Amino acid sequence: MKNRHSQYPDISDILAHKAAGRRQRAALSFAEKLVILDALKERVGPIVQAREFRRRQKLKSMSPRG
Amino acid sequence: MSLRKTIEVVTKLAEQGAIQRYAIAGAVAALNYIEPTLTEDLDILVSVAHFERRQSGLILLTPIEKALANMGYTERSDVGYMIEGWPVQFLPVASALDEEALEKATELDVDLAGNPPLKARCLRAEHIVAIAVQLGRLKDLARVQAFLDQDVLDLIAVEDILERHALLEAWRSFCTKAGIENPLAAS
Numbered sequence: 001m002k003n004r005h006s007q008y009p010d011i012s013d014i015l016a017h018k019a020a021g022r023r024q025r026a027a028l029s030f031a032e033k034l035v036i037l038d039a040l041k042e043r044v045g046p047i048v049q050a051r052e053f054r055r056r057q058k059l060k061s062m063s064p065r066g
Numbered sequence: 067m068s069l070r071k072t073i074e075v076v077t078k079l080a081e082q083g084a085i086q087r088y089a090i091a092g093a094v095a096a097l098n099y100i101e102p103t104l105t106e107d108l109d110i111l112v113s114v115a116h117f118e119r120r121q122s123g124l125i126l127l128t129p130i131e132k133a134l135a136n137m138g139y140t141e142r143s144d145v146g147y148m149i150e151g152w153p154v155q156f157l158p159v160a161s162a163l164d165e166e167a168l169e170k171a172t173e174l175d176v177d178l179a180g181n182p183p184l185k186a187r188c189l190r191a192e193h194i195v196a197i198a199v200q201l202g203r204l205k206d207l208a209r210v211q212a213f214l215d216q217d218v219l220d221l222i223a224v225e226d227i228l229e230r231h232a233l234l235e236a237w238r239s240f241c242t243k244a245g246i247e248n249p250l251a252a253s
Binding site: 019022023025026028030031033034035036037038040041042044048 | 067068069070073094097098099100101102104105106152174175176177178179215216218
Protein backbone atom coordinates (compact mmCIF):
# COMPACT_ATOMS: atom_id res chain seq x y z
CA MET A 1 0.00 0.00 0.00
CA LYS A 2 1.28 3.45 -0.87
CA ASN A 3 2.24 5.85 1.82
CA ARG A 4 -0.11 8.84 1.92
CA HIS A 5 2.94 11.03 2.20
CA SER A 6 4.72 9.65 -0.89
CA GLN A 7 6.88 12.13 -2.68
CA TYR A 8 5.70 12.85 -6.22
CA PRO A 9 7.83 14.67 -8.79
CA ASP A 10 7.20 18.34 -9.41
CA ILE A 11 5.76 18.62 -12.93
CA SER A 12 5.11 22.36 -12.89
CA ASP A 13 7.90 22.94 -15.44
CA ILE A 14 6.30 20.41 -17.82
CA LEU A 15 2.90 22.08 -17.45
CA ALA A 16 4.46 25.51 -17.97
CA HIS A 17 6.18 24.20 -21.12
CA LYS A 18 2.86 22.86 -22.44
CA ALA A 19 1.13 26.19 -21.72
CA ALA A 20 3.90 28.02 -23.58
CA GLY A 21 3.38 25.68 -26.56
CA ARG A 22 -0.35 26.43 -26.55
CA ARG A 23 0.33 30.17 -26.49
CA GLN A 24 2.84 29.78 -29.35
CA ARG A 25 0.35 27.85 -31.49
CA ALA A 26 -2.40 30.35 -30.64
CA ALA A 27 -0.18 33.17 -31.91
CA LEU A 28 0.26 31.63 -35.39
CA SER A 29 -1.49 33.33 -38.30
CA PHE A 30 -4.93 32.07 -39.35
CA ALA A 31 -3.44 30.77 -42.62
CA GLU A 32 -0.80 28.77 -40.70
CA LYS A 33 -3.47 27.32 -38.43
CA LEU A 34 -5.55 26.27 -41.46
CA VAL A 35 -2.56 24.28 -42.74
CA ILE A 36 -2.24 22.60 -39.31
CA LEU A 37 -5.94 21.72 -39.39
CA ASP A 38 -5.62 20.18 -42.88
CA ALA A 39 -2.74 18.04 -41.62
CA LEU A 40 -4.63 17.01 -38.47
CA LYS A 41 -7.68 16.02 -40.52
CA GLU A 42 -5.56 13.91 -42.86
CA ARG A 43 -3.87 12.20 -39.93
CA VAL A 44 -7.12 11.19 -38.24
CA GLY A 45 -8.82 10.34 -41.57
CA PRO A 46 -8.37 6.55 -41.19
CA ILE A 47 -9.78 6.67 -37.64
CA VAL A 48 -12.83 8.65 -38.77
CA GLN A 49 -13.39 6.22 -41.68
CA ALA A 50 -13.18 3.24 -39.32
CA ARG A 51 -15.67 4.89 -36.96
CA GLU A 52 -18.06 5.57 -39.85
CA PHE A 53 -17.68 1.96 -41.02
CA ARG A 54 -18.52 0.65 -37.53
CA ARG A 55 -21.52 2.99 -37.32
CA ARG A 56 -22.85 1.79 -40.68
CA GLN A 57 -22.32 -1.86 -39.71
CA LYS A 58 -24.19 -1.28 -36.46
CA LEU A 59 -27.11 0.37 -38.26
CA LYS A 60 -27.17 -2.49 -40.78
CA SER A 61 -27.27 -5.11 -38.03
CA MET A 62 -30.10 -3.22 -36.29
CA SER A 63 -32.27 -2.95 -39.41
CA PRO A 64 -35.19 -5.47 -39.57
CA ARG A 65 -33.87 -7.01 -42.80
CA GLY A 66 -30.47 -7.56 -41.22
CA MET B 67 -7.96 19.02 -49.81
CA SER B 68 -7.48 22.45 -48.27
CA LEU B 69 -9.52 24.44 -45.82
CA ARG B 70 -8.20 27.63 -47.37
CA LYS B 71 -9.79 26.66 -50.70
CA THR B 72 -13.01 25.68 -48.91
CA ILE B 73 -13.22 29.16 -47.38
CA GLU B 74 -12.45 30.68 -50.78
CA VAL B 75 -15.48 28.87 -52.25
CA VAL B 76 -17.65 30.24 -49.41
CA THR B 77 -16.49 33.77 -50.22
CA LYS B 78 -17.41 33.12 -53.88
CA LEU B 79 -20.91 32.10 -52.80
CA ALA B 80 -21.19 35.46 -51.06
CA GLU B 81 -19.83 37.32 -54.12
CA GLN B 82 -22.42 35.59 -56.31
CA GLY B 83 -25.22 36.43 -53.88
CA ALA B 84 -26.06 32.78 -53.11
CA ILE B 85 -25.52 33.71 -49.49
CA GLN B 86 -25.91 37.22 -48.21
CA ARG B 87 -24.50 37.94 -44.77
CA TYR B 88 -22.28 35.10 -43.54
CA ALA B 89 -19.52 34.39 -41.04
CA ILE B 90 -17.21 31.51 -40.23
CA ALA B 91 -18.41 30.00 -36.95
CA GLY B 92 -17.62 27.04 -34.68
CA ALA B 93 -14.20 25.48 -34.30
CA VAL B 94 -12.71 27.15 -37.38
CA ALA B 95 -13.77 30.58 -36.13
CA ALA B 96 -12.24 29.74 -32.75
CA LEU B 97 -9.02 28.96 -34.60
CA ASN B 98 -8.63 32.68 -35.23
CA TYR B 99 -8.15 33.26 -31.51
CA ILE B 100 -6.87 30.07 -29.87
CA GLU B 101 -4.60 27.15 -30.66
CA PRO B 102 -5.76 24.78 -33.43
CA THR B 103 -7.93 21.87 -32.35
CA LEU B 104 -9.26 19.09 -34.51
CA THR B 105 -12.60 19.58 -36.20
CA GLU B 106 -14.39 17.60 -38.86
CA ASP B 107 -16.30 20.36 -40.55
CA LEU B 108 -16.57 24.05 -41.31
CA ASP B 109 -19.60 25.87 -39.90
CA ILE B 110 -20.88 28.92 -41.74
CA LEU B 111 -23.53 31.04 -40.07
CA VAL B 112 -25.82 32.60 -42.69
CA SER B 113 -28.63 35.12 -42.67
CA VAL B 114 -31.96 33.69 -43.75
CA ALA B 115 -33.66 36.79 -45.14
CA HIS B 116 -33.56 35.70 -48.78
CA PHE B 117 -34.10 31.97 -48.34
CA GLU B 118 -37.45 30.38 -49.08
CA ARG B 119 -39.25 29.35 -45.92
CA ARG B 120 -41.86 26.57 -45.92
CA GLN B 121 -45.01 26.83 -43.81
CA SER B 122 -43.51 24.25 -41.47
CA GLY B 123 -40.68 26.69 -40.74
CA LEU B 124 -38.18 24.65 -42.76
CA ILE B 125 -35.68 26.85 -44.58
CA LEU B 126 -34.60 25.76 -48.04
CA LEU B 127 -30.97 26.31 -48.89
CA THR B 128 -31.64 25.79 -52.59
CA PRO B 129 -29.69 28.90 -53.77
CA ILE B 130 -26.58 27.56 -52.02
CA GLU B 131 -27.06 24.08 -53.49
CA LYS B 132 -27.51 25.49 -56.99
CA ALA B 133 -24.47 27.77 -56.79
CA LEU B 134 -22.33 24.96 -55.42
CA ALA B 135 -23.50 22.62 -58.18
CA ASN B 136 -22.56 25.27 -60.77
CA MET B 137 -19.06 25.26 -59.29
CA GLY B 138 -18.94 21.47 -59.45
CA TYR B 139 -19.60 20.68 -55.81
CA THR B 140 -22.47 18.22 -55.75
CA GLU B 141 -21.36 15.75 -53.09
CA ARG B 142 -23.04 15.76 -49.69
CA SER B 143 -22.09 13.95 -46.51
CA ASP B 144 -23.91 13.43 -43.21
CA VAL B 145 -22.41 16.65 -41.95
CA GLY B 146 -22.80 18.94 -44.93
CA TYR B 147 -21.80 19.86 -48.45
CA MET B 148 -18.38 18.55 -49.46
CA ILE B 149 -16.23 21.47 -50.62
CA GLU B 150 -12.57 20.83 -51.36
CA GLY B 151 -12.51 17.80 -49.09
CA TRP B 152 -14.18 19.52 -46.12
CA PRO B 153 -17.82 19.09 -45.10
CA VAL B 154 -19.41 22.53 -44.81
CA GLN B 155 -22.53 23.18 -42.77
CA PHE B 156 -24.53 26.31 -43.54
CA LEU B 157 -26.31 27.18 -40.32
CA PRO B 158 -29.19 29.63 -40.68
CA VAL B 159 -29.42 32.23 -37.93
CA ALA B 160 -31.55 30.60 -35.23
CA SER B 161 -31.56 33.07 -32.33
CA ALA B 162 -31.16 36.73 -31.46
CA LEU B 163 -27.63 35.90 -30.32
CA ASP B 164 -26.80 34.36 -33.73
CA GLU B 165 -28.21 37.44 -35.42
CA GLU B 166 -26.11 39.80 -33.32
CA ALA B 167 -23.00 37.64 -33.79
CA LEU B 168 -23.45 37.73 -37.56
CA GLU B 169 -24.04 41.48 -37.53
CA LYS B 170 -20.87 42.13 -35.51
CA ALA B 171 -18.65 39.61 -37.33
CA THR B 172 -15.24 40.86 -38.30
CA GLU B 173 -13.34 40.67 -41.59
CA LEU B 174 -10.50 38.21 -41.33
CA ASP B 175 -7.31 38.05 -43.38
CA VAL B 176 -7.29 34.40 -44.40
CA ASP B 177 -4.34 34.59 -46.72
CA LEU B 178 -2.64 37.88 -47.50
CA ALA B 179 -0.08 36.17 -49.73
CA GLY B 180 -2.79 35.13 -52.17
CA ASN B 181 -3.49 37.08 -55.32
CA PRO B 182 -5.93 38.70 -54.66
CA PRO B 183 -5.61 38.39 -50.85
CA LEU B 184 -8.33 36.19 -49.39
CA LYS B 185 -10.55 37.77 -46.76
CA ALA B 186 -13.57 36.26 -45.06
CA ARG B 187 -16.02 37.19 -42.33
CA CYS B 188 -15.52 35.51 -38.96
CA LEU B 189 -17.37 35.67 -35.64
CA ARG B 190 -15.80 37.71 -32.83
CA ALA B 191 -14.27 35.84 -29.90
CA GLU B 192 -16.87 37.10 -27.43
CA HIS B 193 -19.76 35.87 -29.58
CA ILE B 194 -18.12 32.48 -30.15
CA VAL B 195 -17.92 32.13 -26.37
CA ALA B 196 -21.52 33.27 -25.80
CA ILE B 197 -22.79 30.81 -28.43
CA ALA B 198 -20.73 28.03 -26.83
CA VAL B 199 -22.25 28.85 -23.41
CA GLN B 200 -25.71 28.79 -24.99
CA LEU B 201 -25.10 25.39 -26.62
CA GLY B 202 -23.59 24.05 -23.40
CA ARG B 203 -22.23 20.72 -24.67
CA LEU B 204 -19.00 19.53 -23.09
CA LYS B 205 -17.00 20.35 -26.21
CA ASP B 206 -18.43 23.88 -26.22
CA LEU B 207 -17.51 24.40 -22.58
CA ALA B 208 -13.99 23.12 -23.27
CA ARG B 209 -13.77 25.78 -25.97
CA VAL B 210 -14.83 28.49 -23.52
CA GLN B 211 -12.13 27.24 -21.14
CA ALA B 212 -9.52 27.50 -23.92
CA PHE B 213 -10.54 31.11 -24.65
CA LEU B 214 -10.17 31.97 -20.96
CA ASP B 215 -6.84 30.12 -20.59
CA GLN B 216 -5.41 31.89 -23.61
CA ASP B 217 -6.61 35.27 -22.37
CA VAL B 218 -8.13 36.43 -25.65
CA LEU B 219 -11.46 37.74 -24.39
CA ASP B 220 -12.75 41.19 -23.61
CA LEU B 221 -14.54 40.10 -20.42
CA ILE B 222 -16.62 43.27 -20.20
CA ALA B 223 -17.96 42.61 -23.70
CA VAL B 224 -18.60 38.95 -22.81
CA GLU B 225 -20.59 39.94 -19.74
CA ASP B 226 -22.62 42.44 -21.74
CA ILE B 227 -23.53 39.83 -24.38
CA LEU B 228 -24.37 37.16 -21.79
CA GLU B 229 -26.54 39.57 -19.86
CA ARG B 230 -28.46 40.79 -22.90
CA HIS B 231 -29.15 37.23 -24.03
CA ALA B 232 -30.07 35.90 -20.57
CA LEU B 233 -27.05 33.60 -20.42
CA LEU B 234 -25.49 34.65 -17.12
CA GLU B 235 -26.98 31.65 -15.29
CA ALA B 236 -25.58 29.31 -17.95
CA TRP B 237 -22.21 31.08 -17.56
CA ARG B 238 -22.21 30.57 -13.77
CA SER B 239 -23.07 26.91 -14.35
CA PHE B 240 -20.09 26.65 -16.72
CA CYS B 241 -17.79 28.16 -14.05
CA THR B 242 -19.02 25.61 -11.50
CA LYS B 243 -18.52 22.71 -13.92
CA ALA B 244 -15.06 23.98 -14.85
CA GLY B 245 -14.17 24.47 -11.19
CA ILE B 246 -13.10 28.07 -11.73
CA GLU B 247 -13.93 31.34 -10.05
CA ASN B 248 -16.23 33.47 -12.15
CA PRO B 249 -13.80 35.71 -14.07
CA LEU B 250 -16.61 38.12 -14.93
CA ALA B 251 -17.02 39.02 -11.29
CA ALA B 252 -13.59 40.64 -11.40
CA SER B 253 -14.13 42.54 -14.64
